[in-house]
Amino acid sequence: MDFGTQGPQAPADLAWLRGVDAYTMGAYPQAEEEFRTAVRIDPGMADGWLGLHALRVDTTTALLRMFRHRERFGEQRTRHRRTLNSWYWLGWWVQPxxxxxxxxxxxxxxxxxxxxxxxxxxxxxxxxxxxxxxxxxxxxxxxxxxxxxxxxxxxxxxxxxxxxxxxxxxxxxxxxxxxxxxxxxxxxxxxxxxxxxxxxxxxxxxxxxxxxxxxxx
Missing domain, CATH: 1.25.40 (Serine Threonine Protein Phosphatase 5, Tetratricopeptide repeat)
Incomplete structure (x- = not known):
């Protein structure tokens, strides 16, 4: 990872914040673009993959990347005190x-x-x-x-x-x-x-x- 890709003011975090704002406002194409930017800069940003998962963008890849980097799951949400969640299939019918x-x-x-x-x-x-x-x-x-x-x-x-x-x-x-x-x-x-x-x-x-x-x- 390049130096400077992590931290509250890092480009990836700023893109993630813009993504959350866009998602909250219902501007989903912009949110997708920002979350994609975040994970392109910082591929291990689990909360960036959570944003894409919430948008139902390639949910399989997003889920597997979140799991791979699960030690960072919640990092951006905690750091910036923002809420973001998605949903998944538990079995075949239940959606927690x-x-x-x-x-x-x-x-x-x-x-x-x-x-x-x-x-x-x-x-x-x-x-x-x-x-x-x-x-x-x-x-x-x-x-x-x-x-x-x-x-x-x-x-x-x-x-x-x-x-x-x-x-x-x-x-x-x-x-x-x-x-x-x-x-x-x-x-x-x-x-x-x-x-x-x-x-x-x-x-x-x-x-x-x-x-x-x-x-x-």
């Missing part, structure tokens, strides 16, 4: 905020679900807190169980999550689906029915829930 170092670890692990990269997923999961310590970590382990078709493990991981405000619908879907696969139809039906009752009409899980509910009868 991407803001803290914990969020980044979860987002990185969840990233490997999409391409069914089980070895990479396992390495990422190994770097997370224990399942009993964090419901979202448990949910990712449930997603892994679904991916490898381990239905009994899927039941075990989803049971504690069915009342969770964010994860409950998906946990009910997963838990009900797993029980149908295990031919435990009597246990599947109430789980799926309860999840469907909580699912708003515009949520894409409704179709899946109805399908598995029909199979449970």
């Amino acid at each position: 905020v991407l803001e803290s170092p914990r969020d980044l670890l979860l987002a990185h692990a969840s990233h490997w679900l999409d391409g069914r990269h089980v070895p990479e997923l396992d390495r990422a999961l190994a770097g997370l807190p224990p399942v009993d310590a964090d419901p979202q970590v448990r949910f990712l382990h449930a997603c892994r169980a679904y991916l490898v078709k381990d239905w009994e493990q899927l039941v075990r991981h989803t049971d504690p999550l069915v009342e969770d405000p964010m994860l409950g619908i998906e946990a009910g879907l997963f838990g009900g689906m797993a029980r149908v696969r295990l031919e435990m139809y009597g246990q599947a039906e109430p789980l799926l029915s309860a999840a469907l009752m909580r699912c708003r009409s515009e949520q894409p899980q409704r179709k899946e829930l109805r399908y598995w509910l029909a199979r449970a009868h």
